[in-house]
Amino acid sequence: MDKEEEFKTIEILNGLVYCNTAKKYIRKNITISSGKIQRIDLNTKSDPVSPSSFKIDAKNCIVTSSFTDCAVRIREPGSEYKGTMYSELKSAVGGGITRLVCPPDTDRVLDEPGLVKMLINKSIEFKKAIVTPLGALTRKLGGQHITEMGELFEAGCIGFSQANHPIRDNQVLLNAFQYASNFDFPIWLSPRDPWIGRDGDMHSGLTCTRLGLKGVPNCAETLSLVTLLRIAEMTNARLHLCRLSSLESVKIVREAKKQGLRITADVGIHHLHLTDLDVGAFDTNCKAIPPFRGQRDRDALTEGLLDGTIDFICSDHTPVDTEDKTLPFSEASEGQIGTELLLPLTLSWAKRNKIEMHEALNLISTKAATVLNEKVSKVEVGAVANLTVFGVNDRWIVEDQALLSQGKNSPFLGYEMHGKVHATITVSYTHLTLPTKA
Numbered sequence: 001m002d003k004e005e006e007f008k009t010i011e012i013l014n015g016l017v018y019c020n021t022a023k024k025y026i027r028k029n030i031t032i033s034s035g036k037i038q039r040i041d042l043n044t045k046s047d048p049v050s051p052s053s054f055k056i057d058a059k060n061c062i063v064t065s066s067f068t069d070c071a072v073r074i075r076e077p078g079s080e081y082k083g084t085m086y087s088e089l090k091s092a093v094g095g096g097i098t099r100l101v102c103p104p105d106t107d108r109v110l111d112e113p114g115l116v117k118m119l120i121n122k123s124i125e126f127k128k129a130i131v132t133p134l135g136a137l138t139r140k141l142g143g144q145h146i147t148e149m150g151e152l153f154e155a156g157c158i159g160f161s162q163a164n165h166p167i168r169d170n171q172v173l174l175n176a177f178q179y180a181s182n183f184d185f186p187i188w189l190s191p192r193d194p195w196i197g198r199d200g201d202m203h204s205g206l207t208c209t210r211l212g213l214k215g216v217p218n219c220a221e222t223l224s225l226v227t228l229l230r231i232a233e234m235t236n237a238r239l240h241l242c243r244l245s246s247l248e249s250v251k252i253v254r255e256a257k258k259q260g261l262r263i264t265a266d267v268g269i270h271h272l273h274l275t276d277l278d279v280g281a282f283d284t285n286c287k288a289i290p291p292f293r294g295q296r297d298r299d300a301l302t303e304g305l306l307d308g309t310i311d312f313i314c315s316d317h318t319p320v321d322t323e324d325k326t327l328p329f330s331e332a333s334e335g336q337i338g339t340e341l342l343l344p345l346t347l348s349w350a351k352r353n354k355i356e357m358h359e360a361l362n363l364i365s366t367k368a369a370t371v372l373n374e375k376v377s378k379v380e381v382g383a384v385a386n387l388t389v390f391g392v393n394d395r396w397i398v399e400d401q402a403l404l405s406q407g408k409n410s411p412f413l414g415y416e417m418h419g420k421v422h423a424t425i426t427v428s429y430t431h432l433t434l435p436t437k438a
Helices: 085-094 113-126 149-155 170-183 206-211 219-235 247-258 295-306 342-352 357-362 366-371
Strands: 002-004 009-019 024-033 036-041 054-057 062-065 067-069 097-102 130-133 187-189 239-241 263-268 312-314 387-397 416-428 431-435
Touching: 009 062, 009 387, 024 062, 062 357, 067 342, 067 366, 085 097, 085 113, 085 416, 097 416, 113 130, 113 149, 149 170, 170 187, 170 219, 219 239, 219 247, 247 263, 247 295, 263 295, 263 366, 312 342, 312 366, 342 357, 342 387, 342 416
Parallel strands: 009 054, 067 097, 097 130, 187 239, 239 263, 263 312
Antiparallel strands: 002 431, 009 024, 024 036, 062 387, 387 416, 416 431
C-alpha cells in the first residue's frame, strides 16, 4: 500500500541508528520537519505533535541514509511494455532507493538535450526517486559519431555512456575521451569487447559446454578493460567502469588504481551471489550482461569491494517482458530486476562474508553517492531527510505478484529474503513520499 502525502512533521520512533562513536546501532527517535532532520534523541516517548504529523513505528528496524542505485533502467521512453517510469520509480522507492542513475539505452536513445529534459521533467512529476540520466557517448549508441556532450550535460546528464553497446572504432573512443577530458565529463563504460563473445549466451566454462551454448570468455571483458584504461591514462579522463565480473578484471583495476588513474568501478548485486552454475537447466532469468562467471570470479568481486578496488554495488535493474524471457536461452533477452532486492541481497552477501552491516549499507548508499559527487546524506540533525527504514530480520518470499516492478524477471523468484523496507522518506522538491507495505 502506498501513502503519498505532504506532512508538516514526521516522527520515526524507536528506530536503530548507527553511532560512529560507539560503533553500534542505538535506539533513537527522529523528528523531521521542512525536509530536514530537526531532532534526534534517545527518548522512548515523543512529544505531542499536530494532527498533520505522521508517525512511523520503527521498533526493531534500522534507520539509515536512503540508497543510491547507479544502474536502473526505467524503460521510458519507448519500452513501456517492459516497464513504465511510474512502476520502476515505485519499485525503486519500495526498495529504499531515493536516487538512481538511468543508462541512455532508452528508445529513443538519450542523445539529444530535449529527450534528457523530458525524462527528468517526467520523473519530477512523480515526486519519488530522483532520476539522474547518463547521456549517450555516441549518437544512437552507434559508436561512430560523438554526441554534443556539453549540451547534454547542461540538460542534466551526469556523465556519458554506451550502456551495453561497445565502440568498435578505437579512434572514436579516443576522440570521445579527449573531448570529455577537456570538460572533465565522467565517462561510464562497461568493458566489453565488440567481437569476442559477441554472440555468446553465457560464461565460457564446463556448464556452457554441457548445455551446448555459445560462450563469453573472460578476455571479452579484460581486453576491452585494458584498452579503456590505457586511453583513460593517455587523456587523463574520468572513467567509471560498469559491472566488473571477473577475477582478472579486479586484478587489472586494482593495479590501475595504484598507479593513480582517475577511475572508479562497480559490480552488480547479482554477480555477488550467482555463478554460471545457476544457469542450471537453461534458466533465462540467469542470462545477464556480463554473464555470471565462476566461483573464483565471484569471490574476487567480494575481495575487490573489501579492499576498495570496486567502489560500490548497484542493482543493474533491467525489466524484461515475460515473453522475451520465455524464449529458448540463446534467443532470450538478458537482464534481471533488482531495485527491490538490492537491500536484502546486500545484507545476505554481507552476512555470508562476515561483513559489518553498516559497511555493507555504505556500498549501496554513501559510496555510490560519492562517485556521483553528490552530498552524502547522513542521519544527523540538520541533514536532508532522505531516509530508509527497514526490518533487518524480516523474512519474505520473492513472488512475482508482490513485486512493484513491472518486470518479473528475477532469478530469485521463490527465494526467501531477509530484510524488508517499511518506509522510504524522499525529500524531493516540496513533497515527502512515504511508501509503506501493508
